[in-house]
Amino acid sequence: MIVVGAGRVGTALQRQAQGSGLELTLIDRHRGWEALDAPQGDPVLLAVRNDDLTEVIGRIPSHRRSDLVFLQNGAIRELLAEHALAGSTRGLLYLMVSSRTAPLVSGGTSWLCGPHALAVVRLLGALSVPAEAVDWARFSYYELEKLLWLAAHGLLCEALDATVDRIAAAHVDALTQLVVELAAVGRAAWGVQPDPAFLVQRMLDYSASIPGYRASVKEWPWRNGWLVAAAQRYGVATPHHTALLVQTGHLPRPAIG
Ligand SMILES: NC(=O)c1ccc[n+]([C@@H]2O[C@H](COP(=O)([O-])OP(=O)(O)OC[C@H]3O[C@@H](n4cnc5c(N)ncnc54)[C@H](OP(=O)(O)O)[C@@H]3O)[C@@H](O)[C@H]2O)c1
Incomplete structure:
Protein backbone atom coordinates (compact mmCIF):
# COMPACT_ATOMS: atom_id res chain seq x y z
CA MET A 1 0.00 0.00 0.00
CA ALA A 137 -25.70 6.13 -3.91
CA ARG A 138 -24.82 4.80 -0.49
CA PHE A 139 -21.46 6.55 -0.48
CA SER A 140 -23.23 9.83 -1.28
CA TYR A 141 -25.35 9.40 1.84
CA TYR A 142 -22.23 8.86 4.01
CA GLU A 143 -20.49 11.74 2.26
CA LEU A 144 -23.33 14.02 3.31
CA GLU A 145 -23.53 12.49 6.79
CA LYS A 146 -19.81 13.11 7.44
CA LEU A 147 -19.95 16.63 6.01
CA LEU A 148 -22.94 17.51 8.18
CA TRP A 149 -21.43 15.86 11.27
CA LEU A 150 -18.30 18.00 10.89
CA ALA A 151 -20.11 21.22 9.99
CA ALA A 152 -22.77 20.90 12.70
CA HIS A 153 -20.48 19.72 15.50
CA GLY A 154 -17.79 22.28 14.68
CA LEU A 155 -20.37 24.97 15.10
CA LEU A 156 -22.21 23.55 18.12
CA CYS A 157 -19.00 22.71 20.00
CA GLU A 158 -17.98 26.36 19.62
CA ALA A 159 -21.40 27.88 20.29
CA LEU A 160 -22.14 25.68 23.32
CA ASP A 161 -18.55 25.31 24.56
CA ALA A 162 -19.04 21.54 24.59
CA THR A 163 -17.45 18.30 23.39
CA VAL A 164 -19.17 16.14 20.77
CA ASP A 165 -20.28 13.52 23.32
CA ARG A 166 -21.74 16.31 25.49
CA ILE A 167 -23.74 17.51 22.50
CA ALA A 168 -24.94 13.94 21.93
CA ALA A 169 -25.98 13.71 25.58
CA ALA A 170 -27.48 17.15 26.21
CA HIS A 171 -28.13 19.07 23.00
CA VAL A 172 -29.90 16.65 20.67
CA ASP A 173 -32.66 19.15 19.80
CA ALA A 174 -30.18 21.84 18.72
CA LEU A 175 -28.24 19.26 16.71
CA THR A 176 -31.37 17.92 15.02
CA GLN A 177 -32.59 21.39 14.09
CA LEU A 178 -29.27 22.26 12.47
CA VAL A 179 -28.74 18.92 10.74
CA VAL A 180 -32.24 18.78 9.25
CA GLU A 181 -31.81 22.30 7.91
CA LEU A 182 -28.40 21.52 6.38
CA ALA A 183 -29.57 18.18 4.97
CA ALA A 184 -31.85 20.20 2.68
CA VAL A 185 -28.71 21.74 1.15
CA GLY A 186 -27.30 18.26 0.53
CA ARG A 187 -30.58 17.23 -1.05
CA ALA A 188 -30.49 20.21 -3.40
CA ALA A 189 -26.80 19.87 -4.30
CA TRP A 190 -26.27 16.10 -4.36
CA GLY A 191 -29.76 14.65 -4.55
CA VAL A 192 -29.30 12.77 -1.26
CA GLN A 193 -32.48 12.42 0.80
CA PRO A 194 -31.56 11.06 4.21
CA ASP A 195 -34.11 10.00 6.78
CA PRO A 196 -33.63 12.64 9.53
CA ALA A 197 -34.06 10.24 12.47
CA PHE A 198 -31.57 7.75 10.98
CA LEU A 199 -29.12 10.53 10.16
CA VAL A 200 -29.20 12.09 13.63
CA GLN A 201 -29.00 8.72 15.40
CA ARG A 202 -25.88 7.74 13.44
CA MET A 203 -24.33 11.10 14.31
CA LEU A 204 -25.07 10.59 18.01
CA ASP A 205 -23.54 7.11 17.90
CA TYR A 206 -20.39 8.40 16.20
CA SER A 207 -20.03 11.25 18.70
CA ALA A 208 -20.43 8.86 21.61
CA SER A 209 -17.61 6.72 20.15
CA ILE A 210 -15.07 9.58 20.34
CA PRO A 211 -15.70 11.12 23.79
CA GLY A 212 -13.76 14.23 24.69
CA TYR A 213 -13.39 15.42 21.11
CA ARG A 214 -14.06 19.12 20.72
CA ALA A 215 -14.81 19.96 17.09
CA SER A 216 -14.41 23.45 15.64
CA VAL A 217 -15.32 25.33 12.50
CA LYS A 218 -12.43 24.75 10.11
CA GLU A 219 -11.65 23.91 6.49
CA TRP A 220 -14.20 26.62 5.67
CA PRO A 221 -14.36 26.20 1.84
CA TRP A 222 -14.94 22.46 2.21
CA ARG A 223 -17.43 22.44 5.10
CA ASN A 224 -19.50 25.31 6.53
CA GLY A 225 -18.41 27.73 3.81
CA TRP A 226 -19.41 25.27 1.11
CA LEU A 227 -22.81 24.84 2.81
CA VAL A 228 -23.29 28.61 2.95
CA ALA A 229 -22.45 28.96 -0.75
CA ALA A 230 -24.52 25.95 -1.81
CA ALA A 231 -27.53 27.17 0.22
CA GLN A 232 -27.34 30.47 -1.65
CA ARG A 233 -26.86 28.79 -5.02
CA TYR A 234 -29.86 26.47 -4.55
CA GLY A 235 -32.05 28.93 -2.66
CA VAL A 236 -32.24 26.84 0.53
CA ALA A 237 -32.97 28.78 3.73
CA THR A 238 -30.51 27.94 6.54
CA PRO A 239 -31.36 30.44 9.31
CA HIS A 240 -29.97 28.37 12.22
CA HIS A 241 -26.68 27.74 10.46
CA THR A 242 -26.34 31.42 9.62
CA ALA A 243 -27.29 32.56 13.13
CA LEU A 244 -24.76 30.19 14.75
CA LEU A 245 -22.02 31.29 12.33
CA VAL A 246 -22.72 34.92 13.24
CA GLN A 247 -22.85 34.09 16.97
CA THR A 248 -19.47 32.33 16.79
CA GLY A 249 -17.89 35.10 14.69
CA HIS A 250 -17.50 33.13 11.45
CA LEU A 251 -19.88 35.42 9.57
CA PRO A 252 -20.21 39.18 10.08
CA ARG A 253 -23.25 40.49 11.91
CA PRO A 254 -25.78 41.79 9.40
CA ALA A 255 -25.93 45.58 9.27
CA ILE A 256 -29.06 47.02 10.91
CA GLY A 257 -31.16 49.52 9.00
N1 LIG B 1 -7.02 13.10 11.64
C1 LIG B 1 -8.19 12.50 11.63
O1 LIG B 1 -8.68 12.11 12.70
C2 LIG B 1 -8.94 12.27 10.35
C3 LIG B 1 -10.07 11.43 10.39
C4 LIG B 1 -10.76 11.17 9.23
C5 LIG B 1 -10.35 11.75 8.05
N2 LIG B 1 -9.27 12.58 8.02
C6 LIG B 1 -8.89 13.17 6.73
O2 LIG B 1 -7.63 12.69 6.32
C7 LIG B 1 -6.89 13.72 5.66
C8 LIG B 1 -5.55 13.88 6.34
O3 LIG B 1 -5.79 14.27 7.66
P1 LIG B 1 -4.65 14.34 8.75
O4 LIG B 1 -5.36 14.56 10.03
O5 LIG B 1 -3.71 13.21 8.62
O6 LIG B 1 -3.93 15.70 8.32
P2 LIG B 1 -2.51 16.25 8.79
O7 LIG B 1 -2.15 15.67 10.11
O8 LIG B 1 -2.52 17.70 8.61
O9 LIG B 1 -1.53 15.61 7.72
C9 LIG B 1 -1.51 15.98 6.37
C10 LIG B 1 -0.13 15.66 5.85
O10 LIG B 1 -0.11 15.95 4.45
C11 LIG B 1 1.19 16.39 4.18
N3 LIG B 1 1.26 17.10 2.90
C12 LIG B 1 0.75 18.30 2.60
N4 LIG B 1 1.09 18.64 1.33
C13 LIG B 1 1.82 17.61 0.86
C14 LIG B 1 2.48 17.37 -0.38
N5 LIG B 1 2.43 18.26 -1.38
N6 LIG B 1 3.17 16.22 -0.53
C15 LIG B 1 3.25 15.33 0.48
N7 LIG B 1 2.66 15.49 1.68
C16 LIG B 1 1.96 16.63 1.86
C17 LIG B 1 1.53 17.30 5.34
O11 LIG B 1 2.90 17.50 5.35
P3 LIG B 1 3.61 18.56 6.37
O12 LIG B 1 3.61 17.87 7.67
O13 LIG B 1 4.96 18.71 5.77
O14 LIG B 1 2.78 19.80 6.33
C18 LIG B 1 0.98 16.51 6.50
O15 LIG B 1 1.98 15.65 7.01
C19 LIG B 1 -7.73 14.99 5.75
O16 LIG B 1 -8.40 15.22 4.54
C20 LIG B 1 -8.75 14.69 6.83
O17 LIG B 1 -10.00 15.30 6.55
C21 LIG B 1 -8.55 12.86 9.15
Whole structure:
Protein backbone atom coordinates (compact mmCIF):
# COMPACT_ATOMS: atom_id res chain seq x y z
CA MET A 1 0.00 0.00 0.00
CA ILE A 2 1.18 3.53 -0.77
CA VAL A 3 0.05 6.50 1.33
CA VAL A 4 0.82 10.12 0.42
CA GLY A 5 0.91 12.43 3.46
CA ALA A 6 2.90 11.71 6.62
CA GLY A 7 0.51 13.50 8.96
CA ARG A 8 -1.83 12.08 11.59
CA VAL A 9 -3.67 9.58 9.39
CA GLY A 10 -0.65 8.62 7.28
CA THR A 11 1.64 7.92 10.23
CA ALA A 12 -1.12 6.12 12.15
CA LEU A 13 -1.70 3.81 9.17
CA GLN A 14 2.05 3.26 8.93
CA ARG A 15 2.24 2.31 12.63
CA GLN A 16 -0.69 -0.10 12.24
CA ALA A 17 1.05 -1.63 9.19
CA GLN A 18 4.30 -2.08 11.08
CA GLY A 19 2.38 -3.72 13.92
CA SER A 20 0.68 -6.10 11.46
CA GLY A 21 3.83 -6.94 9.49
CA LEU A 22 2.43 -5.30 6.33
CA GLU A 23 4.35 -3.25 3.81
CA LEU A 24 3.29 0.40 3.57
CA THR A 25 5.21 3.09 1.70
CA LEU A 26 4.66 6.52 3.22
CA ILE A 27 5.35 9.45 0.91
CA ASP A 28 5.97 12.84 2.51
CA ARG A 29 6.66 16.21 0.90
CA HIS A 30 10.26 15.25 0.13
CA ARG A 31 10.65 11.49 0.24
CA GLY A 32 9.19 8.38 -1.32
CA TRP A 33 7.79 9.72 -4.59
CA GLU A 34 9.78 7.19 -6.65
CA ALA A 35 7.31 4.54 -5.39
CA LEU A 36 4.83 6.00 -7.89
CA ASP A 37 7.10 5.05 -10.79
CA ALA A 38 5.86 1.45 -10.41
CA PRO A 39 3.23 0.28 -12.91
CA GLN A 40 -0.41 1.24 -12.43
CA GLY A 41 -2.53 -1.06 -10.26
CA ASP A 42 -1.90 -0.63 -6.53
CA PRO A 43 -4.03 1.92 -4.69
CA VAL A 44 -2.40 5.22 -3.72
CA LEU A 45 -4.13 6.63 -0.64
CA LEU A 46 -4.04 10.42 -0.34
CA ALA A 47 -3.90 11.36 3.36
CA VAL A 48 -3.36 15.09 2.86
CA ARG A 49 -5.65 17.98 3.69
CA ASN A 50 -8.14 19.25 1.15
CA ASP A 51 -6.18 22.46 0.61
CA ASP A 52 -3.12 20.43 -0.43
CA LEU A 53 -4.93 18.18 -2.89
CA THR A 54 -4.34 20.31 -5.98
CA GLU A 55 -0.59 20.38 -5.39
CA VAL A 56 -0.45 16.65 -4.67
CA ILE A 57 -2.57 15.73 -7.70
CA GLY A 58 -0.13 17.78 -9.80
CA ARG A 59 2.75 15.60 -8.59
CA ILE A 60 1.08 12.27 -9.41
CA PRO A 61 2.46 10.65 -12.59
CA SER A 62 -0.32 10.37 -15.16
CA HIS A 63 -0.18 6.55 -15.20
CA ARG A 64 -1.06 6.47 -11.45
CA ARG A 65 -3.98 8.92 -11.46
CA SER A 66 -6.48 6.05 -11.75
CA ASP A 67 -4.96 4.53 -8.58
CA LEU A 68 -5.73 7.54 -6.40
CA VAL A 69 -7.92 7.05 -3.33
CA PHE A 70 -9.25 10.29 -1.84
CA LEU A 71 -9.74 10.06 1.92
CA GLN A 72 -10.78 13.67 2.49
CA ASN A 73 -13.83 14.78 4.39
CA GLY A 74 -15.95 17.62 3.13
CA ALA A 75 -17.26 18.74 -0.24
CA ILE A 76 -14.54 17.73 -2.70
CA ARG A 77 -16.74 16.79 -5.63
CA GLU A 78 -16.13 20.03 -7.53
CA LEU A 79 -12.37 19.79 -7.03
CA LEU A 80 -12.28 16.21 -8.33
CA ALA A 81 -14.38 17.19 -11.35
CA GLU A 82 -12.00 20.09 -12.11
CA HIS A 83 -9.15 17.56 -12.30
CA ALA A 84 -11.17 15.04 -14.35
CA LEU A 85 -11.02 12.70 -11.33
CA ALA A 86 -14.73 12.49 -10.50
CA GLY A 87 -14.72 8.70 -10.98
CA SER A 88 -11.86 8.13 -8.52
CA THR A 89 -11.95 5.83 -5.54
CA ARG A 90 -13.05 7.68 -2.43
CA GLY A 91 -13.07 6.85 1.23
CA LEU A 92 -14.73 8.28 4.31
CA LEU A 93 -12.79 7.37 7.40
CA TYR A 94 -14.82 6.98 10.58
CA LEU A 95 -11.87 7.21 12.89
CA MET A 96 -9.94 9.75 14.86
CA VAL A 97 -6.21 10.37 15.09
CA SER A 98 -5.71 13.40 17.30
CA SER A 99 -1.94 13.82 16.82
CA ARG A 100 0.97 12.21 15.00
CA THR A 101 1.78 10.13 18.06
CA ALA A 102 -1.80 9.36 19.10
CA PRO A 103 -3.34 5.96 18.40
CA LEU A 104 -5.95 5.53 15.71
CA VAL A 105 -9.39 5.35 17.37
CA SER A 106 -11.99 3.66 15.21
CA GLY A 107 -15.46 5.21 15.28
CA GLY A 108 -17.24 2.52 13.29
CA THR A 109 -17.15 1.37 9.69
CA SER A 110 -15.27 3.44 7.13
CA TRP A 111 -16.84 3.56 3.66
CA LEU A 112 -15.16 3.14 0.28
CA CYS A 113 -16.52 3.60 -3.20
CA GLY A 114 -14.95 3.37 -6.65
CA PRO A 115 -12.57 1.20 -8.66
CA HIS A 116 -10.17 0.36 -5.79
CA ALA A 117 -12.82 0.22 -3.05
CA LEU A 118 -12.62 -3.53 -2.43
CA ALA A 119 -8.80 -3.55 -2.47
CA VAL A 120 -8.69 -0.69 0.05
CA VAL A 121 -11.30 -2.36 2.27
CA ARG A 122 -9.06 -5.43 2.42
CA LEU A 123 -5.98 -3.31 3.18
CA LEU A 124 -7.73 -1.35 5.93
CA GLY A 125 -9.16 -4.56 7.36
CA ALA A 126 -5.62 -5.96 7.61
CA LEU A 127 -4.72 -2.82 9.60
CA SER A 128 -7.67 -3.39 12.00
CA VAL A 129 -9.65 -0.50 10.48
CA PRO A 130 -13.18 -1.79 9.78
CA ALA A 131 -14.29 -0.75 6.30
CA GLU A 132 -16.89 -1.66 3.68
CA ALA A 133 -17.26 -1.02 -0.03
CA VAL A 134 -20.55 0.59 -1.08
CA ASP A 135 -22.11 1.85 -4.29
CA TRP A 136 -22.19 5.52 -5.25
CA ALA A 137 -25.70 6.13 -3.91
CA ARG A 138 -24.82 4.80 -0.49
CA PHE A 139 -21.46 6.55 -0.48
CA SER A 140 -23.23 9.83 -1.28
CA TYR A 141 -25.35 9.40 1.84
CA TYR A 142 -22.23 8.86 4.01
CA GLU A 143 -20.49 11.74 2.26
CA LEU A 144 -23.33 14.02 3.31
CA GLU A 145 -23.53 12.49 6.79
CA LYS A 146 -19.81 13.11 7.44
CA LEU A 147 -19.95 16.63 6.01
CA LEU A 148 -22.94 17.51 8.18
CA TRP A 149 -21.43 15.86 11.27
CA LEU A 150 -18.30 18.00 10.89
CA ALA A 151 -20.11 21.22 9.99
CA ALA A 152 -22.77 20.90 12.70
CA HIS A 153 -20.48 19.72 15.50
CA GLY A 154 -17.79 22.28 14.68
CA LEU A 155 -20.37 24.97 15.10
CA LEU A 156 -22.21 23.55 18.12
CA CYS A 157 -19.00 22.71 20.00
CA GLU A 158 -17.98 26.36 19.62
CA ALA A 159 -21.40 27.88 20.29
CA LEU A 160 -22.14 25.68 23.32
CA ASP A 161 -18.55 25.31 24.56
CA ALA A 162 -19.04 21.54 24.59
CA THR A 163 -17.45 18.30 23.39
CA VAL A 164 -19.17 16.14 20.77
CA ASP A 165 -20.28 13.52 23.32
CA ARG A 166 -21.74 16.31 25.49
CA ILE A 167 -23.74 17.51 22.50
CA ALA A 168 -24.94 13.94 21.93
CA ALA A 169 -25.98 13.71 25.58
CA ALA A 170 -27.48 17.15 26.21
CA HIS A 171 -28.13 19.07 23.00
CA VAL A 172 -29.90 16.65 20.67
CA ASP A 173 -32.66 19.15 19.80
CA ALA A 174 -30.18 21.84 18.72
CA LEU A 175 -28.24 19.26 16.71
CA THR A 176 -31.37 17.92 15.02
CA GLN A 177 -32.59 21.39 14.09
CA LEU A 178 -29.27 22.26 12.47
CA VAL A 179 -28.74 18.92 10.74
CA VAL A 180 -32.24 18.78 9.25
CA GLU A 181 -31.81 22.30 7.91
CA LEU A 182 -28.40 21.52 6.38
CA ALA A 183 -29.57 18.18 4.97
CA ALA A 184 -31.85 20.20 2.68
CA VAL A 185 -28.71 21.74 1.15
CA GLY A 186 -27.30 18.26 0.53
CA ARG A 187 -30.58 17.23 -1.05
CA ALA A 188 -30.49 20.21 -3.40
CA ALA A 189 -26.80 19.87 -4.30
CA TRP A 190 -26.27 16.10 -4.36
CA GLY A 191 -29.76 14.65 -4.55
CA VAL A 192 -29.30 12.77 -1.26
CA GLN A 193 -32.48 12.42 0.80
CA PRO A 194 -31.56 11.06 4.21
CA ASP A 195 -34.11 10.00 6.78
CA PRO A 196 -33.63 12.64 9.53
CA ALA A 197 -34.06 10.24 12.47
CA PHE A 198 -31.57 7.75 10.98
CA LEU A 199 -29.12 10.53 10.16
CA VAL A 200 -29.20 12.09 13.63
CA GLN A 201 -29.00 8.72 15.40
CA ARG A 202 -25.88 7.74 13.44
CA MET A 203 -24.33 11.10 14.31
CA LEU A 204 -25.07 10.59 18.01
CA ASP A 205 -23.54 7.11 17.90
CA TYR A 206 -20.39 8.40 16.20
CA SER A 207 -20.03 11.25 18.70
CA ALA A 208 -20.43 8.86 21.61
CA SER A 209 -17.61 6.72 20.15
CA ILE A 210 -15.07 9.58 20.34
CA PRO A 211 -15.70 11.12 23.79
CA GLY A 212 -13.76 14.23 24.69
CA TYR A 213 -13.39 15.42 21.11
CA ARG A 214 -14.06 19.12 20.72
CA ALA A 215 -14.81 19.96 17.09
CA SER A 216 -14.41 23.45 15.64
CA VAL A 217 -15.32 25.33 12.50
CA LYS A 218 -12.43 24.75 10.11
CA GLU A 219 -11.65 23.91 6.49
CA TRP A 220 -14.20 26.62 5.67
CA PRO A 221 -14.36 26.20 1.84
CA TRP A 222 -14.94 22.46 2.21
CA ARG A 223 -17.43 22.44 5.10
CA ASN A 224 -19.50 25.31 6.53
CA GLY A 225 -18.41 27.73 3.81
CA TRP A 226 -19.41 25.27 1.11
CA LEU A 227 -22.81 24.84 2.81
CA VAL A 228 -23.29 28.61 2.95
CA ALA A 229 -22.45 28.96 -0.75
CA ALA A 230 -24.52 25.95 -1.81
CA ALA A 231 -27.53 27.17 0.22
CA GLN A 232 -27.34 30.47 -1.65
CA ARG A 233 -26.86 28.79 -5.02
CA TYR A 234 -29.86 26.47 -4.55
CA GLY A 235 -32.05 28.93 -2.66
CA VAL A 236 -32.24 26.84 0.53
CA ALA A 237 -32.97 28.78 3.73
CA THR A 238 -30.51 27.94 6.54
CA PRO A 239 -31.36 30.44 9.31
CA HIS A 240 -29.97 28.37 12.22
CA HIS A 241 -26.68 27.74 10.46
CA THR A 242 -26.34 31.42 9.62
CA ALA A 243 -27.29 32.56 13.13
CA LEU A 244 -24.76 30.19 14.75
CA LEU A 245 -22.02 31.29 12.33
CA VAL A 246 -22.72 34.92 13.24
CA GLN A 247 -22.85 34.09 16.97
CA THR A 248 -19.47 32.33 16.79
CA GLY A 249 -17.89 35.10 14.69
CA HIS A 250 -17.50 33.13 11.45
CA LEU A 251 -19.88 35.42 9.57
CA PRO A 252 -20.21 39.18 10.08
CA ARG A 253 -23.25 40.49 11.91
CA PRO A 254 -25.78 41.79 9.40
CA ALA A 255 -25.93 45.58 9.27
CA ILE A 256 -29.06 47.02 10.91
CA GLY A 257 -31.16 49.52 9.00
N1 LIG B 1 -7.02 13.10 11.64
C1 LIG B 1 -8.19 12.50 11.63
O1 LIG B 1 -8.68 12.11 12.70
C2 LIG B 1 -8.94 12.27 10.35
C3 LIG B 1 -10.07 11.43 10.39
C4 LIG B 1 -10.76 11.17 9.23
C5 LIG B 1 -10.35 11.75 8.05
N2 LIG B 1 -9.27 12.58 8.02
C6 LIG B 1 -8.89 13.17 6.73
O2 LIG B 1 -7.63 12.69 6.32
C7 LIG B 1 -6.89 13.72 5.66
C8 LIG B 1 -5.55 13.88 6.34
O3 LIG B 1 -5.79 14.27 7.66
P1 LIG B 1 -4.65 14.34 8.75
O4 LIG B 1 -5.36 14.56 10.03
O5 LIG B 1 -3.71 13.21 8.62
O6 LIG B 1 -3.93 15.70 8.32
P2 LIG B 1 -2.51 16.25 8.79
O7 LIG B 1 -2.15 15.67 10.11
O8 LIG B 1 -2.52 17.70 8.61
O9 LIG B 1 -1.53 15.61 7.72
C9 LIG B 1 -1.51 15.98 6.37
C10 LIG B 1 -0.13 15.66 5.85
O10 LIG B 1 -0.11 15.95 4.45
C11 LIG B 1 1.19 16.39 4.18
N3 LIG B 1 1.26 17.10 2.90
C12 LIG B 1 0.75 18.30 2.60
N4 LIG B 1 1.09 18.64 1.33
C13 LIG B 1 1.82 17.61 0.86
C14 LIG B 1 2.48 17.37 -0.38
N5 LIG B 1 2.43 18.26 -1.38
N6 LIG B 1 3.17 16.22 -0.53
C15 LIG B 1 3.25 15.33 0.48
N7 LIG B 1 2.66 15.49 1.68
C16 LIG B 1 1.96 16.63 1.86
C17 LIG B 1 1.53 17.30 5.34
O11 LIG B 1 2.90 17.50 5.35
P3 LIG B 1 3.61 18.56 6.37
O12 LIG B 1 3.61 17.87 7.67
O13 LIG B 1 4.96 18.71 5.77
O14 LIG B 1 2.78 19.80 6.33
C18 LIG B 1 0.98 16.51 6.50
O15 LIG B 1 1.98 15.65 7.01
C19 LIG B 1 -7.73 14.99 5.75
O16 LIG B 1 -8.40 15.22 4.54
C20 LIG B 1 -8.75 14.69 6.83
O17 LIG B 1 -10.00 15.30 6.55
C21 LIG B 1 -8.55 12.86 9.15
